[in-house]
C-alpha cells in the first residue's frame with residue numbers, strides 16, 4: 391500500500407460545513423501545504439495524521455471555509471479605516487463635534503503632514519447647515535485639514551488646505567464640480583463632486599505608506615474570518631502603484647488575503663489584457679471588469695422602470711443610466727469577445743434589465759465563451775428578469791446589510807411606494823430562481839465589515855438591535871445554510887474562482903475558519919454573539935483568538 395504523506399493540520403468537529411451542502415455534519419479536514427488533501431469521516435482522515443501533524447479538535451464548533459467578501463473597495467477602505475491616518479467623523483452630531491474630533495486627532499498625530507477625516511454628514515447634524523472653513527481655521531493648526539463627507543462626494547477643508555493646492559478666489563469652477571465661496575469671493579472650504587474634490591483628494595489620499603494600511607486591514611479581516619475578497623477598482627485611491635504593493639505583499643508572503651480585483655470596463659482593452667497577464671495568481675488575480683451603470687434611489691439616480699413618486703426633477707423622472715444601451719452593448723461585446731468576466735453596479739430595476747439585454751446580445755454575437763457576469767447590488771429587480779438571469783447565467787453580488795440599513799429610514803415608501811419597496815432586495819426569489827449569489831459588504835460604505843453581522847442581516851432582516859423583531863420583509867430572507875454557502879462558495883463562483891476556492895474539498899485552497907459555536911443550533915437573533923476563534927489562510931494559522 392502506498393504510504394500517505396502526513397498532513398500539516400487536521401481539524402475535527404461535530405459540525406463541519408463544507409459549503410457543498412447546506413447543513414453541517416460531523417467530519418474532519420486534512421491540510422497539507424496550502425491545500426486541503428482530505429475531507430470526511432475520522433476513518434478517512436486518520437491516515438493523514440503523522441507525528442508532526444497538528445490536530446485541532448474543534449468539538450462542536452462550526453468549521454467552515456473562510457469568508458469571501460465579494461464586493462468591497464480594499465485600498466480606499468484601508469485608508470479610511472486606518473485610525474492613524476483618518477479621523478473617523480461618522481455619526482458625530484454637529485459641526486463642532488467634528489472640529490473637536492479633528493483637534494484631538496491632530497494632537498495625537500503630530501507627524502501627519504495633512505489631517506484627513508471622513509464620514510461627516512451635515513443633514514443629520516443637530517443644526518443641519520453645511521460647514522465651512524471658519525470653524526477649522528479657528529483651531530490652532532497650521533497643517534492642511536481635509537474632511538470627506540459620508541458619501542465621498544463632498545469635501546470640507548480649512549484655508550491651509552485650499553492654499554496648499556492653490557485654490558483661491560480666481561480658481562475657475564471645474565465643469566461638473568462645485569467650489570463654494572463667501573460673499574467676498576473667497577473660497578469657503580466646501581467643495582463637491584470629484585471634479586472639484588479631487589484637486590485635494592489626489593494629494594491627501596496619495597499615502598506614501600499605503601502598504602502598511604493594507605496589511606493592517608488584512609490582519610483585521612483575518613480576525614473576522616475573511617480570507618478572500620472581490621476588490622472593485624483597486625485604483626479607488628489615487629496612490630500610484632497599488633498593483634505594485636499587491637505584488638510585493640504577495641511575493642514576500644506578507645499578504646493573508648486573496649484579492650480578486652476588477653478594473654474599469656471602459657478602460658482600453660489593451661490595459662485590461664496587460665493586467666490579466668500580470669495578475670493570474672492565487673493571491674492576486676485580475677478577475678475581470680467593472681462598471682457603474684446607475685446610482686441610488688436616495689439621490690433619484692437609480693434607473694427605474696417606473697417613475698419616482700417624489701423626484702424634484704418632475705413626476706415622470708425615473709433616473710438615468712450612466713450610458714445608453716448601445717454603449718453598454720458595445721462594451722459588453724468587447725469584453726465577451728476577449729473572455730473577460732464583467733460585473734456591473736445596478737441598483738435600479740431598469741439598469742438591471744439593460745445589463746441582461748447587453749449580455750443576451752453579446753451571447754448572440756459571440757456565443758457563450760464561459761465568461762461570468764454579475765449584477766452588483768440588485769436592490770430592485772423585476773421578477774421576470776430573475777428568470778432571464780438564470781437562463782443567461784448572470785450572477786448577483788449582494789450586500790445583506792443594505793436592506794436592514796435602508797428599509798427603516800422611510801425614504802423608500804416616499805420615493806418608490808409601499809408596493810415596490812416590499813420587493814426590494816428580493817434575495818429569496820433570487821435564490822429560488824437558481825441565481826448564484828455572492829455575499830459582501832461594499833466596505834468601507836457599510837455599518838460593519840464583520841461577516842457574522844452580514845450573516846445575521848441576511849437571515850433575520852432585522853437591524854443589529856433586533857428591531858423589527860419580525861424583520862423587514864423577512865419573506866425575502868435567506869436560510870442560514872444558503873447564507874454561509876453564498877458568503878463562501880457563492881462569492882468564489884461570482885469571482886470565477888470556485889474551482890480552487892470556496893468550499894472544503896480535497897484539492898481546494900486551505901482557507902478555513904472555526905467559529906466559537908454552531909450557528910445551526912442557535913436562535914438566529916443571537917447569531918451576532920458568535921465570533922471567529924481560528925482563521926487558516928493558505929494552510930497556515932493566521933489568527934487564533936486565544937493568542938490575540
Ligand SMILES: [Zn+2]
Pocket residue numbers: 461462463622832
Ligand atoms: Zn461598491
